[in-house]
Amino acid sequence: MKTRPLALTLGDPAGIGPEIIFKAWQALREEGPAFLVVGDLRQMASTPGTASGQVRAISAVDEAARVFSQALPVLDVPLLEPVVAGAPSPRAAKAVVAWIETAVGLALSRAVAGVVTAPIAKQSLYGAGFSFPGHTEFLGELTQAHTYDGARGPIMMLAAPGLRVTLATVHLPLAQVSSALSVESIVNAGLVTSQALRRDFGIAQPRLAVAGLNPHAGEGGTIGREETLIIGPAVRALRDLGVEATGPHPADSLFHPEARASYDAVLCMYHDQGLIPLKMLDFWGGVNITLGLPIVRTSPDHGTAFDIAGRGVARPDSMIAAIRLAKAIALQRG
Incomplete structure (x- = not known):
C-alpha cells in the first residue's frame, strides 16, 4: 500500500514553527515518518541552521516521500511579504489561514495521512478578521x-x-466555565473521548475519569453545585451509554501515579485543569490532538515563543512527538 506523508503547517512564520519543523526533519529524515510543509518556501529556507539544498519546493504531494531523506519538502504557498522572526505581523494572517485550509483539504482528500500544525498567534489572526478561538x-x-x-x-x-x-471547555475565561458546562456537552466530550481511545489508541475498553469543577468535587454541594446538577448526571448518562466512566473526582487527587494507573484518560472541565498536570509531567513531550474529526490532527503542546524565535535555541521535542503520534493514529485508523 502506498504510504502517504503527513502535512505540516508552518504556523506563525515569526514564531518558532519554522525552526522546530526543520529540526524535526533533521531528526526524522532517515527513519521517518515522511512529511511535507505547507508554507512559505523562502521563510522556511531562511530558518536558522538550514544549509543550501536542505529545503526543496515540491509541486505535488507524492514528491514528498522521494525527497524527504535529502531535503525538507515544501508545498510553497507564499507570504505577501517576508516576516522577521520574533516580530509577528497581521499581514501574514491570510497566508497562515491558507496554509491550514490547504493542509486540511489534502487530508480530507486523503492525499496526506494527517495534519500537524505548528503554533499560531491568535492575536495576529484576530486583527485580520479570524473569528475562531484557536486551531x-x-x-x-x-x-x-x-x-x-x-x-x-x-x-x-x-x-x-x-x-x-x-477538555469539556477550551479557550474560555475561567469566569465563564460554569455557565458553559451542560450535561449534554460533557456527555458528548466523554463519548468522543471514549471513541478516540478505541479507534485512535487501540484501547478495547477505555476507562474514563471525569474531574469535578470545584474544590473537593463540590463536597456534596457545599462548595458549589455543578457536580450534583451537571457533572454527576453526565457521568451517569455516560455509563448508561456504555462508557466506563467514573466521577466526578476531586481534581487535586487525579494525577498522582496511583490514580493515573486507574484510567486511560481524564475528562477535565476547563483548560488549565488538564494542561497544568500534563505539562508538569512532561513539559517537552506533550502533544495536542483534535478528537472527533474525520482527519488526523496533532500539534505541539506549546505556543509561538516569539521571544526566542530566530535564535536557533527552540527545542523540537513536542513537534517530533506530534509527528510520530499523528502517524501512529493514522496507522491505527487504517
Whole structure:
C-alpha cells in the first residue's frame, strides 16, 4: 500500500514553527515518518541552521516521500511579504489561514495521512478578521460537512507518556466555565473521548475519569453545585451509554501515579485543569490532538515563543512527538 506523508503547517512564520519543523526533519529524515510543509518556501529556507539544498519546493504531494531523506519538502504557498522572526505581523494572517485550509483539504482528500500544525498567534489572526478561538475550533469548521463515526468534535486532547486529558471547555475565561458546562456537552466530550481511545489508541475498553469543577468535587454541594446538577448526571448518562466512566473526582487527587494507573484518560472541565498536570509531567513531550474529526490532527503542546524565535535555541521535542503520534493514529485508523 502506498504510504502517504503527513502535512505540516508552518504556523506563525515569526514564531518558532519554522525552526522546530526543520529540526524535526533533521531528526526524522532517515527513519521517518515522511512529511511535507505547507508554507512559505523562502521563510522556511531562511530558518536558522538550514544549509543550501536542505529545503526543496515540491509541486505535488507524492514528491514528498522521494525527497524527504535529502531535503525538507515544501508545498510553497507564499507570504505577501517576508516576516522577521520574533516580530509577528497581521499581514501574514491570510497566508497562515491558507496554509491550514490547504493542509486540511489534502487530508480530507486523503492525499496526506494527517495534519500537524505548528503554533499560531491568535492575536495576529484576530486583527485580520479570524473569528475562531484557536486551531481546534477552526478545524471543526473546516471539516463540519464531513462525518467521523458519529462523533461530534472537535474535542481537545493533550497527551504525554503516562497521561491523556480531554477538555469539556477550551479557550474560555475561567469566569465563564460554569455557565458553559451542560450535561449534554460533557456527555458528548466523554463519548468522543471514549471513541478516540478505541479507534485512535487501540484501547478495547477505555476507562474514563471525569474531574469535578470545584474544590473537593463540590463536597456534596457545599462548595458549589455543578457536580450534583451537571457533572454527576453526565457521568451517569455516560455509563448508561456504555462508557466506563467514573466521577466526578476531586481534581487535586487525579494525577498522582496511583490514580493515573486507574484510567486511560481524564475528562477535565476547563483548560488549565488538564494542561497544568500534563505539562508538569512532561513539559517537552506533550502533544495536542483534535478528537472527533474525520482527519488526523496533532500539534505541539506549546505556543509561538516569539521571544526566542530566530535564535536557533527552540527545542523540537513536542513537534517530533506530534509527528510520530499523528502517524501512529493514522496507522491505527487504517
